[in-house]
Amino acid sequence: MKKNKKTLILTLVLVIVTLFIDQWSKACIVENIGLGERVTIIDNFFWLAYIQNTGAGFSMFEGFGVLFFSVITIAAIGIITYLFFQSKDTKYDICYGLILSGALGNFIDRLSLGYVRDFLSFNLFGWYFPIFNVADICITCGFALLICLYVYEDYKEKEKWKKESMK
Numbered sequence: 651m652k653k654n655k656k657t658l659i660l661t662l663v664l665v666i667v668t669l670f671i672d673q674w675s676k677a678c679i680v681e682n683i684g685l686g687e688r689v690t691i692i693d694n695f696f697w698l699a700y701i702q703n704t705g706a707g708f709s710m711f712e713g714f715g716v717l718f719f720s721v722i723t724i725a726a727i728g729i730i731t732y733l734f735f736q737s738k739d740t741k742y743d744i745c746y747g748l749i750l751s752g753a754l755g756n757f758i759d760r761l762s763l764g765y766v767r768d769f770l771s772f773n774l775f776g777w778y779f780p781i782f783n784v785a786d787i788c789i790t791c792g793f794a795l796l797i798c799l800y801v802y803e804d805y806k807e808k809e810k811w812k813k814e815s816m817k
Contacts, residue, residue, distance in 0.1 A: 657740050664747040665754070672755035672784040676767040688771065696772055701781050702765040716764050723757045742799060748792030755785030 679700050683689055688699040727750060734746040759766040768781040 653735060653743075657743055661734070661743045661747040664744065665751045668748065668751040668784070668788050669755050669758075672751070672788070673758065675784050676759065676769070679769040680767060683769070694773055696770075698769050699771040699781055700767065700769050702763075703768045703781075704765045716760055719760055720757070723753055723760070726753050727757070742796065745792045745796040745799065748788045748795070750792075752785040752788030752790075752792065755783070755788070759785075 679698060683698055683700040685700055685702065688697045690697050730746050730750045730753065734743060734750070737743065737746070756766045766783065766785075768783045768786075770783060770787075771781045772779040
C-alpha cells in the first residue's frame with residue numbers, strides 16, 4: 651500500500667527526532683560520566699550509570715558479537731519497514747517509527763563502537779532494573795503500543811461479532 655505524504659513525513663520526523671535524542675543523550679553521558687561511574691539523581695531510585703553493553707536489550711546474550719546483532723538488527727529494520735509500508739491503518743505508524751528509531755539508535759552504536767552505550771539505572775522496590783538507554787525506551791514503547799493496538803482491535807472485532815450474532 652502506498653503511504654500518503656503526510657504519514658511518511660510525520661513518521662520520518664518521529665524517527666529523526668527520537669534518534670537524535672538517543673544519540674545526543676549517549677554523547678552527553680560519555681562526555682560527562684566515566685565508564686562504570688554512577689551519579690545519583692534520586693536517592694535509592696534513579697542513577698545515571700554509564701556502561702558499554704555488548705549484548706542485546708538489557709545486556710542479554712553478551713558475547714554473541716557485533717556481526718550477530720548486526721544481522722538481527724538489519725532483519726528487524728527490514729521487517730519493521732515492510733510492516734510500516736503494508737499497514738493500512740496510520741495509528742500503527744507511530745509504533746513502527748518508535749521501534750525503527752530504537753533499532754537504528756543501537757545499531758549506530760554497535761557499528762561505530764562495537765557496543766551500545768547504556769546509562770539509565772533504576773531501583774524499583776529493591777530490584778535493580780537492567781541499565782538501558784533512550785533507544786531501548788523507543789523499542790519497548792513501540793512494541794507495547796503495538797500490542798495494545800492489536801489487543802484493542804481484537805476486542806473490537808469480538809464485540810462486533812457478538813453484537814451481530816445477537817441479532
